[in-house]
Amino acid sequence: MAKDLVANLDLNLLRVFTVLFQEKNMRRASERLNVTQPAVSQSLKKLRQHFDEPLFVKVTGGLAATGFAERLYDVVSPNLQALFSGLSHLTHFAPSELKQSITIALSPPAMMTLSGALILKFKQLAPNVQLSIVAWSGQTLADLGNGDTLIGVHYGDIDYPKSIYRHQVALLTAGVAVRKGHPLLKEEKVFDQLSDYPIASQLIPEWNERKVVAAEVMKRYGMELEIGFRAEDSAALVDVTSQTDMFMPITNLFPKHRYKDIAYPNVEIPEQDRYHPLYCYHHLRQRNSPLIEWLIQVIQQTVEEQIELNSDK
Known part of the structure; x- marks a missing residue:
């Protein structure tokens, strides 16, 4: 039976491996990782034991990767980079870096007032987003469910499924x-x-x-x-x-x-x-999404600004 190379594997060891593969030198690897050389050596020992492979051999001036290490690097490097990048985005959210399509559904009263103001806000805060604003229809709740529409704005007393979550943005x-x-x-x-x-x-x-x-x-x-x-x-x-x-x-x-x-x-x-309460509606799976949280903030701020414009009329 083939050995399971994933079970009990410490991802931090793979990070050490990728840096060591790139540097081919214990000292330089330890400097990049901001750890001691004995710590790098200990990590390498654990990796050798886990894969039952030497991974590197000593040569003049440093280390040389084995054939297995080269194949391992080809698998690990791009995927590990994507993993750490994705994890970092859980805590880092920058609207100015967004490059995606976003569809917002607005009920007719909201469409009348918010459309232009939202377009201007997105140009300022998230200029690379392709924003689509559509009218709320009988299909909107289904579109929120399947992801065709990311967020919608409507009054509160409507029927909506348990898979949809709402957040009040104004009274x-x-x-x-x-x-x-x-x-x-x-x-x-x-x-x-x-x-x-x-x-x-x-x-x-x-x-x-x-x-x-x-x-x-x-x-x-x-x-x-x-x-x-x-x-x-x-x-x-x-x-x-x-x-x-x-x-x-x-x-x-x-x-x-x-x-x-x-x-x-x-x-x-x-x-x-x-x-009449006004709500933002979105799918429950997006409840803790930084993007959704930001969209709700933008919509709420836009609603408040438009109400303020009307306050002295």
């Missing part, structure tokens, strides 16, 4: 957008008056496809809303809102600073219906 505050000059803007505080106007509601996959969330909220308070328009496309909703008396439910993530034809009445939504 958004609900509000309303209307056209400039809308009658609601004359009111000091708005809530019951919303039932006097049709709603322009955004279709958000896996969140409100079968219901209008704002209508459900108003119904709990004894009011019925007329559904005036529904669309997934944010630009279409803004266009309709800016030209009609419909009102559009929004959150404080909505990019108020971009739209001159849109205004924001002072809506007093009951506290239990006022807030």
Whole structure:
């Protein structure tokens, strides 16, 4: 039966072997390894015993590798280098060194606000990444599972499998957008008056496809809303809102600073219906990934910056 050359093998001994093979000299090897020559000699002795091979023979000026040592080096050197490099990346993470494709899925409200800001952040922080931003769809949770999409951004109250993990990045505050000059803007505080106007509601996959969330909220308070328009496309909703008396439910993530034809009445939504958590979603196997942790930080910072831009509007 052939001897198992892997069992009980100390990887540190292989590191000594590769350096010794490259230097062919005990003194120079010990200097590179920052250990004593007797320590190198002891490691070599253990290697000889493990492989039952001499590995090196003494020659004038140092050591010469045996044929077995040359074959061993051809196997060990590239793989050991890859192993130590990979292990070092567990504790070392530099976004500027990333060279890969990253796909981020954004729900429609997040797509409207975060896309450009994320592109700019990646150009600054990770310029060699090929970033793709896609719309969150009914396929996104499956794409997070199979790795086609690395991370997604969506509201919290959606159904997702146990294989998907989520991390809250913001608690958004609900509000309303209307056209400039809308009658609601004359009111000091708005809530019951919303039932006097049709709603322009955004279709958000896996969140409100079968219901209008704002209508459900108003119904709990004894009011019925007329559904005036529904669309997934944010630009279409803004266009309709800016030209009609419909009102559009929004959150404080909505990019108020971009739209001159849109205004924001002072809506007093009951506290239990006022807030919507925003989450990053990713596969559970990525939970401790430095890349995922960094992406969550970048997304959270971008969300906070966009909310701050809207704070005085």
